[in-house]
Amino acid sequence: MKIGVLGTGMVGNALATKLVQIGHQVMMGSRTASSDTGQEWLRSVGGKGQIGTFANAAAFGELIISCTNGANSVAALRQASEGNLRGKIVIDVSNPLDMSQKPPTLTFCNTDSLGERIQREFPEAIVVKGLNTVNCDVMVNPSVVPGDHNLFICGNDVAAKAKVAQFIAENFAWKRDNIVDLGDISNSRGTEMYLALWIRLWGKLGTPHFNIHIVRA
């Protein structure tokens, strides 16, 4: 499958590398066509991928994964240009964290979310929020954390969510039953606000390699 990964940071790297390893065609996008981090990634996967601008990567992908710094996600998607997103599933993996604060706060929350903002700004894209509640090593390899634990997705398009859940299960080896569909895109508020607890647990546990398992009566 042709996949456009927007963002060449730690998360983009982990996702793009895994996807290349299992045989997908991946183009990583960044602000410039040939960023240092993009070139570094390309070398790390032995040239088995492509790099380009946000617009190049969005035009290339049948599926788009948005994993830029949350503060820049909307701007990056504007550079990707709406025409390149039209009718495509955009998995929004980012959290709108203000990293200048210690511990980081959210730049907005409670009555809005990044998932909703992206869907509002790009109504012709099919936004599915997901993967944003775990560290990137856990995203692509849930067995880093033992046993069952959960992932959350949400979005307005039921068929797209089913496809994304299947994509995550097939490519990253998440058990399908551990992926919880919370409902429409406004549920991004729930998973993004959970980051306030996630960040503190990271500090407390001393490792980002953890997750939560929902246990119910």
Next chain:
Amino acid sequence: MKIGVLGTGMVGNALATKLVQIGHQVMMGSRTASSDTGQEWLRSVGGKGQIGTFANAAAFGELIISCTNGANSVAALRQASEGNLRGKIVIDVSNPLDMSQKPPTLTFCNTDSLGERIQREFPEAIVVKGLNTVNCDVMVNPSVVPGDHNLFICGNDVAAKAKVAQFIAENFAWKRDNIVDLGDISNSRGTEMYLALWIRLWGKLGTPHFNIHIVRA
């Protein structure tokens, strides 16, 4: 032990009832000395407790549990009066939810929390945030949810947190190891903001009888 429970709602009821059942002396406080909900509670426990104003209950308790509606917690504690809280542990169980919104939002979050507000407003009280991430049936009986799952506490006084953890373990049968001390009172932001996810999970699962278990590498 003499315990003042502020708030005669569902949470106050569950906590006060359990504490009376295991032999504690409990006074429930509300705005008026003899509220309908207070009298109802007193009948439900066969008269084995007391009811009074917030000030009566705070004066009575060696330990105070604040479980009023989060929107009213600070006002209720003002009525309880700082003198009655001085040097006492106040367990803040409430979440600052705006129930007029569907789903409820938080009235403040991200850069502040109810736990912090209470500690700021009543510097001579020893505030420990806790129990606010589970339904009240789970609070007093964690075995409602099978297996291991976690509770979070935070506060500025290390000794007080240890006492609260022991209190919860002894009285409500939580495993001590499942109670996570997140650090100072500002960590209330993390557990209060988790409510945004909790509320959605409640809707999704169709039961409030669930909790999260932290799984780590």
